Amino acid sequence: MTLLSSVTGRLTAAALLVTLAAPASAQETPQSGGVANVAIQPEPPGLMLPLVQNAPTQRVAGNIFEGLLRYDTDLEPMPQLADSWEISDDGLTYTFHLHPGVKWHDGEAFTAADVVFSADVFLRETNPRTRAILDHVESIEAPDDETVVFTLKQPFPAFIQAFEVGTMPMVPKHIYEGTDFYNNPANNHPIGTGPFEFAKWDRGSVIELDKNPDYYEDGKPYLDKIYWHVIPDAASRAAAYENGTLDIMPAGSVENFDIPRLSGMDGSCMTEQGNEFFNPFAMLWLNNREGPTADKRFRQAVMYAIDRDFAKNVLWNGLGKVPNGPFSSTLAAHDDDLEQYPYDPDKAEELLDEMGYDGKPVRLLPLPYGETWTRWGEAVRQNLEDVGINVETESSDVAGWNQKISDWDYDIAFTYLFQYGDPSLGIARTYISSNIAKGSPWNNVEGYENPKADELFAKAAVENDPEKRQAMYDEVQQILHDDVPLAWIMELAQPTIYRCNVHDLITTGIGLNDGFKNAWIEQQ
Amino acid sequence: MPYVSLILGRIGKAVIVLLAILVFNFFLIHAAPGDPAAVMAGEAGATDQQFLDDLRERFGLDQPLPVQLWRYMSGVMQLDFGYSYRQQMPVLDLILDRLPATLLLTGAAFVISLVFGILAGTLAAMRAKRPSGSIIMGLSLLFYATPLYWVAMMAVLVFSVMLDWLPAYGYSTVGAGYTGLAHVGDVAVHLILPALTLGLFFMAVYTRMTRTSMLSVSQQDFVKTARAKGLAPGVIQRRHILRNALLPIITLAGLQAGQMVGGAVLTETVFAWPGIGRLMYEALMQRDYNLLLGIFFFCALLVILFNMLTDVIYRLADPRIKEGVA
Numbered sequence: 001m002t003l004l005s006s007v008t009g010r011l012t013a014a015a016l017l018v019t020l021a022a023p024a025s026a027q028e029t030p031q032s033g034g035v036a037n038v039a040i041q042p043e044p045p046g047l048m049l050p051l052v053q054n055a056p057t058q059r060v061a062g063n064i065f066e067g068l069l070r071y072d073t074d075l076e077p078m079p080q081l082a083d084s085w086e087i088s089d090d091g092l093t094y095t096f097h098l099h100p101g102v103k104w105h106d107g108e109a110f111t112a113a114d115v116v117f118s119a120d121v122f123l124r125e126t127n128p129r130t131r132a133i134l135d136h137v138e139s140i141e142a143p144d145d146e147t148v149v150f151t152l153k154q155p156f157p158a159f160i161q162a163f164e165v166g167t168m169p170m171v172p173k174h175i176y177e178g179t180d181f182y183n184n185p186a187n188n189h190p191i192g193t194g195p196f197e198f199a200k201w202d203r204g205s206v207i208e209l210d211k212n213p214d215y216y217e218d219g220k221p222y223l224d225k226i227y228w229h230v231i232p233d234a235a236s237r238a239a240a241y242e243n244g245t246l247d248i249m250p251a252g253s254v255e256n257f258d259i260p261r262l263s264g265m266d267g268s269c270m271t272e273q274g275n276e277f278f279n280p281f282a283m284l285w286l287n288n289r290e291g292p293t294a295d296k297r298f299r300q301a302v303m304y305a306i307d308r309d310f311a312k313n314v315l316w317n318g319l320g321k322v323p324n325g326p327f328s329s330t331l332a333a334h335d336d337d338l339e340q341y342p343y344d345p346d347k348a349e350e351l352l353d354e355m356g357y358d359g360k361p362v363r364l365l366p367l368p369y370g371e372t373w374t375r376w377g378e379a380v381r382q383n384l385e386d387v388g389i390n391v392e393t394e395s396s397d398v399a400g401w402n403q404k405i406s407d408w409d410y411d412i413a414f415t416y417l418f419q420y421g422d423p424s425l426g427i428a429r430t431y432i433s434s435n436i437a438k439g440s441p442w443n444n445v446e447g448y449e450n451p452k453a454d455e456l457f458a459k460a461a462v463e464n465d466p467e468k469r470q471a472m473y474d475e476v477q478q479i480l481h482d483d484v485p486l487a488w489i490m491e492l493a494q495p496t497i498y499r500c501n502v503h504d505l506i507t508t509g510i511g512l513n514d515g516f517k518n519a520w521i522e523q524q
Numbered sequence: 525m526p527y528v529s530l531i532l533g534r535i536g537k538a539v540i541v542l543l544a545i546l547v548f549n550f551f552l553i554h555a556a557p558g559d560p561a562a563v564m565a566g567e568a569g570a571t572d573q574q575f576l577d578d579l580r581e582r583f584g585l586d587q588p589l590p591v592q593l594w595r596y597m598s599g600v601m602q603l604d605f606g607y608s609y610r611q612q613m614p615v616l617d618l619i620l621d622r623l624p625a626t627l628l629l630t631g632a633a634f635v636i637s638l639v640f641g642i643l644a645g646t647l648a649a650m651r652a653k654r655p656s657g658s659i660i661m662g663l664s665l666l667f668y669a670t671p672l673y674w675v676a677m678m679a680v681l682v683f684s685v686m687l688d689w690l691p692a693y694g695y696s697t698v699g700a701g702y703t704g705l706a707h708v709g710d711v712a713v714h715l716i717l718p719a720l721t722l723g724l725f726f727m728a729v730y731t732r733m734t735r736t737s738m739l740s741v742s743q744q745d746f747v748k749t750a751r752a753k754g755l756a757p758g759v760i761q762r763r764h765i766l767r768n769a770l771l772p773i774i775t776l777a778g779l780q781a782g783q784m785v786g787g788a789v790l791t792e793t794v795f796a797w798p799g800i801g802r803l804m805y806e807a808l809m810q811r812d813y814n815l816l817l818g819i820f821f822f823c824a825l826l827v828i829l830f831n832m833l834t835d836v837i838y839r840l841a842d843p844r845i846k847e848g849v850a
Contacts, residue, residue, distance in 0.1 A: 035699060037698070042806070043806070045564075045610045045611055045612070045810075046611065046612050053567070053568035053569065053570070054564070054567035054568055054569075055567070055569075128565075128568070128570055128571050128572040128574065128575040129568070129569070129570035131572070131574075132570075132572065182582060182612070183612075187612060188612075188613075202695075202798065203611075203618070203621060203622070203798065204622060204625075204796075204797075204798025204799070204802060204803065205694060205695055205696075205698075205796070205798045206694075206698050208699075225699070227698050227699055229694070229698065229796070230796065230798075231693055231694075231796040232793045232796060232802060232806075233793050233794045233796070235677055235680075235794070236677075236680065236692060236693050236794055236795065236796055239680050239681065239684060239685050239692045239693075240692050240693055242685050243684050243685045243688060243692055245691075245692065245693075396557070397809060398558075398563065398566070398809060399556070399557060399558030399559075399562065399563045399566075399809065399810070399811050400556075400557040400558055402558050402562050402563060402566040403557040403558040403562060404557070406562060417569075418569055429570075437573065439562075439571075439573060439576055440565065440571045440572070440573075440576070441566050442566075442569060442570050442571060
């Protein structure tokens with residue numbers, strides 16, 4: 001099977017974009033000009049995306065940097081810096097053909113050598129997530145300036161999902177080669193290939209990006225400037241949108257109880273799209289090692305006891321999805337037929353009786369990410385107490401939460417995790433026993449150990465035959481569904497709110513993090 | 525020169541106090557759960573041991589605590605406050621970058637609260653038995669008791685969202701590119717709401733204190749003497765009562781002035797004012813040890829400076845206060 005995508009790929013992608021775009025705008029031609037005022041919170045620590053991986057950095061710097069590919073809302077790859085690509089039948093060789101004539105913001109030519117440097121040298125050293133993916137790669141070579149060949153050690157079908165800008169951003173070799181990456185002066189003035197260039201950063205106030213006048217896609221970008229306004233207080237952000245200073249409120253910048261008010265204003269639009277690649281999946285870590293949560297029946301009782309529909313409708317404005325198992329519904333490998341755990345307090349009490357739960361208190365650690373999460377913690381506590389579980393809520397700031405999870409010092413704890421488009425990238429890490437290690441809040445911190453699940457995840461990741469792979473993923477989903485290593489409480493939908501005269505703001509499954517290259521403002 | 529030796533002695537003590545504060549803060553911060561490497565790894569959404577080890581080595585956090593303290597203190601002795609782990613910039617640059625905005629805000633609030641507080645307090649004292657005096661006192665009690673962030677939010681709602689008279693947040697108009705006088709005017713307009721919000725509380729305090737102090741001074745014998753010798757009431761109020769009543773105000777003003785660097789966290793947050801208070805809060809949340817210690821240093825420095833200044837002003841306001849007597 002050879003995947004070929006060149007001009008046709010670009011055309012279908014374009015067609016898809018049109019259907020995805022905001023309803024009224026679909027037929028109109030984009031207009032150039034205008035300035036976008038966007039909220040950003042918290043302030044990013046830096047904009048050198050290949051070095052700094054946190055959410056606000058990805059959001060802003062996705063305009064400056066680019067990856068080889070983008071992904072549509074079904075997570076199918078689309079061209080970006082690579083015009084086309086082929087995967088060999090044995091799944092071992094990935095060949096990318098780069099877009100000709102691309103230039104870095106400083107005028108130097110972008111070539112295959114930059115790709116090799118970025119992936120093989122820079123990101124292997126600096127980015128733990130990319131490093132793990134590149135473990136599958138035997139060699140990265142550039143036979144000519146416009147071709148890059150990745151050769152894998154064994155088939156790894158998820159590899160095609162790894163070329164998004166946040167995972168594999170391209171780094172200018174001529175600036176970074178042979179330097180101390182962390183102390184390179186260019187970190188304060190990042191150079192990418194993206195549709196917008198870094199202009200200015202008034203720390204604590206605003207980050208200014210200018211249109212890249214030499215961008216390689218004709219006519220793009222349409223906007224002249226993007227201002228990212230740093231406003232720490234959620235109520236002040238909402239007020240700034242209400243009085244017209246801000247045009248775009250990215251996912252997570254509006255408190256949930258403000259969403260109906262802001263999205264209900266005249267000329268205000270809202271979309272849930274752009275969430276598909278990350279698909280933040282909210283869960284409760286259940287400590288499988290000790291205490292009541294070590295008993296499978298207790299963990300199942302938690303699933304029955306929590307009223308997830310209530311949380312969705314009351315706390316999250318009815319947005320999002322109640323998951324039926326460990327895989328989020330946007331993943332191709334998701335099993336739709338898994339039986340849902342219904343809200344059934346009686347069943348939960350039955351299970352607790354059966355295991356002989358003695359009323360030993362369990363510690364509940366909510367996520368210190370703002371008011372909605374605090375309230376969610378209260379709701380879950382009440383649900384658990386309703387079925388007779390004694391709960392002690394603990395409080396902490398983000399650093400303390402981090403520490404407790406990383407040190408396994410909890411019984412039940414809130415978290416959410418990104419999916420990254422494939423089970424082997426976003427999901428296996430949470431369940432395989434080789435990933436049990438103190439010091440990270442993102443690995444198998446619940447301490448689940450099941451040799452069968454380990455084997456299925458390991459084999460599925462390197463299985464090149466889609467049908468065989470799916471069979472393995474179906475089996476592992478069923479196992480996890482019954483074992484409940486942790487409680488799956490919500491596929492979060494964090495909507496973007498924006499003025500309706502801003503069009504084509506979100507055109508991919510990576511959302512705002514993918515940059516504003518297609519966005520345009522309809523002038524009155 | 526007793527004055528000079530007094531000041532030199534004061535400076536010597538101040539340096540010791542500053543160093544003690546730094547050491548104390550150093551241990552206090554390190555006692556908080558989590559470290560900057562873990563916070564940064566946590567924010568990245570994915571991490572491995574190598575990543576954490578790299579960060580800790582780069583930040584020097586892999587060293588034993590006494591070594592870290594030694595390194596930090598010897599840096600400070602050379603006025604090197606180190607590097608912010610997170611922002612990848614020298615701490616001193618970050619602080620100096622944010623200091624003007626904070627000093628502008630807290631300075632404006634200081635002047636507003638002092639001027640209007642003393643004015644309102646004097647009026648209230650002069651009209652202690654009339655309704656207008658009660659109204660002033662009622663208002664000051666209201667400002668004194670209302671939480672700052674609530675006042676701030678309401679001010680934004682009324683003056684920015686509903687009336688659209690004043691900007692809701694920020695230091696200047698983004699993208700306006702004003703220069704010269706236009707820029708000054710722009711900043712001034714942005715300053716009004718936060719400075720008033722921050723100033724209201726202290727204004728209320730000054731009002732109440734001025735009134736009480738003036739009323740108590742006005743009962744004293746020398747005031748009766750002044751009246752008896754036929755001085756005009758205005759002169760008595762200004763030169764005899766107010767001047768004597770000012771001492772407690774100066775004490776309090778000294779305290780307020782000492783808080784000028786770190787005392788505006790809430791106001792800066794609500795109004796997105798790019799000052800030190802926010803920088804401090806964020807550094808605390810992110811366990812950015814070097815940055816936090818640097819800000820603490822400046823806060824302590826300012827408190828000490830203003831304490832010394834207050835002592836000098838005492839002497840100017842009341843020549844009876846001399847060394848060894850106060």
